[in-house]
Amino acid sequence: MSGLGLWQAPAPLLPSLHLLHTISVLERYGWCKSLDVDPMGRLCMRGAQNLLEKTGYVTPDARHRAVDHMHTVLAQADVHMQFYAWNDLPGRTFPHVKALLTRAADHAHTIGD
Template identity: 35%
Template sequence: MTTHALIDASQLSADANQLVREIENFLATQPARRPNLPAPKPARGSFDLPPVDELIAEAGIVTGPAPRQKKTKDRGLPGGVWRMLPDWALTVRRGSRRQVTVTEHLQLTALVIQRYGWCGRGLRSRSGRRCILGAQAVLYRLGYGDQDTAMAAGRVMDRILAARGIRAHYWEWNDHAGRDEGDVLYLLREAIQTAGQ
């Protein structure tokens, strides 16, 4: 007979708490929300735009290859067992729901994919990697944003794909053969820029 160690709720939420700290740190660095005012229309024929490097820096976009991260040992459950648990286990940690903007939701979706890895063909892999929709589900389970925010973020991604001539929804596009994490993060960066306008 095999003996299995019992895992209590505090252990289940250890890694979720770490993700929540990362999300809260990210949200703390965001500027205060201002009401959306319509941008003044430029006069016909005059387009005085700042240099592209300045626009990229202002948008907070990091260019170039992703920095290599040192592998750290999980402080949560042994052997990354938490990643194999169902997503409902994340609700153990959730307090009250915190509203986020569509732009913040897209930025946090990218953060989840960068933290846990990306997968195609399903919301999550056995090792805990997430597709775009799976990363959105993590945010929802942890109490960041609501279904309306996630659906609005999805519409932004769908519009970008439609502008590229792609008729599939973003979750179908995510699962297409040949797709990789770089493609997904590029779509999310474009959506972040578009939603912020």
């Protein structure tokens, strides 16, 4: 995590910042589909969130709220499925994932979360 420029003694982040840090983790370690962590060490969206939670950068409650923000953004695009299923769809690319996380972070920030 220090390679990402994150502190050694983490403080849990608001959902908006957690979503942005999820992007940083995926950029650093690589993005994948279907597995939280693939054999090459790449992570899916949920795997990156797991890493951030296990290392103290997000509380379970703030992570849950971040997931709600992702689902809100997906619903606005008329997508009604879990974010991790959306992550695994054929044709899904990392730019799509990054855009979802960015829009969800913006949505969270707008309401002070």
